Amino acid sequence: LFFGAGAVLAATGERDMEHLGGLMRRMPLTAFTFLTGCMAISALPPLNGFVSEWLTFQAILLSPDVPSWGIKLIVPAVGAMLALSAALAAACFVKAFGVTFLGRARTPAALAAQDADPASLAAMFAFAALCLVAGIFPGFVIDGLAPVVQGLVGTRMPPQSVIASLSIIPVAESRSSYNGLLVFAFITISTLAVVEVIHRFASRAARRSPAWDCGFPDPSPATQYTADSFAQPIRRVFGEVVFLARERVDMPVPGDARPARLTVTLRDPLWDVIYAPVSGAVWFAAEKLSYLQFLTIRQFLSLVFAVLVGLLFVLMLVMLIWS
Template sequence: MLTAVAAQLVCVAALLGIAVLAVALSRAKAATALVYGATLIVCALALIGALRALLAGTGADEIVLPIGLPWLGAHFRLDALAAFFLAVVNLGGAIASLYALGYGRHEHAPQRVLPFFPAFLAGMNLVVLADDAFSYLLCWEFMSLASWALVMTHHREPGNARAGYVYLLMASFGTLALLLAFGLLAGPAGDYGFAAIRAMPHAPGEATMVLILMLLGAGSKAGLVPLHVWLPLAHPAAPSHVSALMSGVMTKVAVYGFIRVVFDLLGPPNWTASVLVLSLGGVTAVMGILYALLEKDLKRLLAYSTIENIGIIFVCLGLALAFQANNQTLAASLALTAALFHVFNHSLFKSLLFFGAGAVLVSTGARDMDKLGGLIHRMPVTSVVFLIGCVAIAALPPFNGFVSEWLMFQAVLLSPSLPQWGLKIMVPAIGALLALAAALAAACFVKAYGVSFLSRPRSEAAANAQEVDHFSLAAMVILASLCLFAGIFPGLVIDALSPVTQQILDSRLGAQSHLPWLSIIPIAERRGSYNGLLVLVFIAISASLGYLAIRRFSSHAVRRGPAWGCGFSDAVPQAQYSPDSFAQPLRRVFGTLLFAAREHVEMPPPGSVKPARFSVEIHDLVWETLYGRIAGAVDTASKRLDRWQLLTIRGYLSLVFATLVTLLLVLAIWS
């Protein structure tokens, strides 16, 4: 009988086999159904295996394969941490495959997607299972290259080639940072197995360097500011089911890498490590949602929102590091549970929202919210499930997003017990940033839903939209149901996460699923409790009573008139609230400082028949001040080095001789 880790590797091999089969069948008519159907089955089996390993809590299961480095082999390990992230990866993969059974029929170049989709899933599974540095980095690169190929699916569309180029650059930079981090972890002995690294002592300076390199390596893949520049370019360029995997799942694989190294391999942390993680997380959360608020491209808005949620996760991880460094294990367990809960939640509602954006794109051919509107009448099921995703990501009860953010704020409220004054002051400040981010997230998704689905259609395509296929709807309904389930029964999720916190922190929260009325009490009842089921019942009763009261006492007369537009008749749909006008107050508050936003008004003189024009100029200061200057310097240096291509044979030989002498001198000085 196969062991648990061997069964997971068999599923990975099956996914790779499907990728090879997709190459042979990519031109066949039935290829889409066969590839996505087979991927759905394999991911479902891998999900079942991961959940069994997570809930059983039987410890680690390891296997060594005779491949990789000759003296090391390829080590793979399945423990509670890996099992949880495998469940996230394969749940996302299974539902994305179900969605793609319908969405994939509209793909113009399926041969550019089908081989890489199962390969991408296989790469993410292998990264989570890898138990030595060489295997981890090899699988990380495989995952990055497969996802890059998917980003380049529609390479002929404007901007997509640039998106793929930037993504490849950032992925290479992240891999370099990870390579350096694992080199420091392995030390002079050069033992790259995770078991040896885990048992090795690490000096404080070395641990700090590894933390910084992991923030660069894993943070660039996750989307931490200022390493986020690839994310709003690559996510919209990829097909929607791939965007859901990249945003909802691949970023979590990066979070897994950070947790594996910083919490597991590095050993007990110093409290100063938490300061850097908290700072980056707080800035990322606020900047990500501000970027999203200013967007009118639906998929780019969702991509920027991912940056905000990654910031929330890293704030929770920073809190866990702070509490762990001060031996406050219960508080650390609460913060780590909040981080893992939000990892799971974000994989659900962000996949749901990307699926909804894909349905809108298929039905209307548009991602620009200026060309949408009125879809609630044309796409009723999509509008309902998209609304559920918006409510969940805005952290409103009774859906799952509220629970993980509530747990995070419960951890923030425990910060006065920290002995360091720097953390006593910093953590409440970060909590205030998160409260601001939560309020802005609600405003952002009011804009996204209201402009896209409510009001009147702003284009013929939106007016003639139709509901999408049953496979796509089924995938979205499943995710919406899971968002509600995790919000009503959060105790079940918290208890499922307990083996992970037990493994990482040697502590766990108390059992929650057996508490009366399905409440959750993470620390103590006097500090706070939550009951999602009672909140749902209260909302249902209040809404029902309000509906009955309105039906009973309101007038039943019908009066129709023109649409109201802030005091005047709204003559044309284009005069409705637009994404830019909705964001104008917030843009004026935050945009001038953070985005160098400028508004330009061209008002013709009286009597002129020329139209008035209003335009907004927004700058990405991170790109222009950091990456733009680096790109400019590289371009300048490359032009100056062009003359080296025109050397004579004598010149090239002289250059080789000078390089050899220089290297020998460096070696002599070094030794």
């Protein structure tokens, strides 16, 4: 996803999705790898994101066996939040891919975009292939990470790569199991079967009719679905509580030639509580210490010497306390 975003930025020079669109025609290979990343991070099978989320839900389903009542009460809430975050992630990346790669180009920069260079495409395809391989054969990845997990939490999952039919069994086969290869085969065969049925029974007669324009006959790309309009329903559900979102509509009266305007203001409470004080403190310290850049060489060397002496004093004090 990061490589795909970088390829789009390098090809168009645009960071705003509202200035893109239609890039699938101009950058088909980048679009394919970006779509693979979107599917993986949205936890869709048979990619690696689905396996990781499936294992997380398996751990949540085992929470009744935990002796601590506090964890028993917290884990279901965590599971609900995980499900909500998965749904929001899917909506987010549907918006990202749809607005960026589908539709028509909204700007000349998007219309003139070209696919990335071969080296960049090779890197993106390599990561896309890793997402697929890790989703089809997750047991090998789990066993490869087992020593790290053992060192961090003191335990690990049972060996998975030795299980027959390349399935993964987190606890016991009677509880649950997952076979990525079987899921991949099912999805592939089902897709090919649907394509074959459509091609076999669909009419080959060419029919021409006006394209559905959603009630907007203006052929301008500006009438397309935008990122803001896609996110508006979600913003109205969560934005007023989470981001204190406010919308202001300025609709001219009939006969007024002024354009209508929709103004949206967002305020992040976490930024106000956590990041803004830290940013303010850093800015305050930077302003107060800015005079250091105007010191003479003698003053600067004296300051460095004083700091070294202070550090040595602190080190000696710590050693005395420990001894």
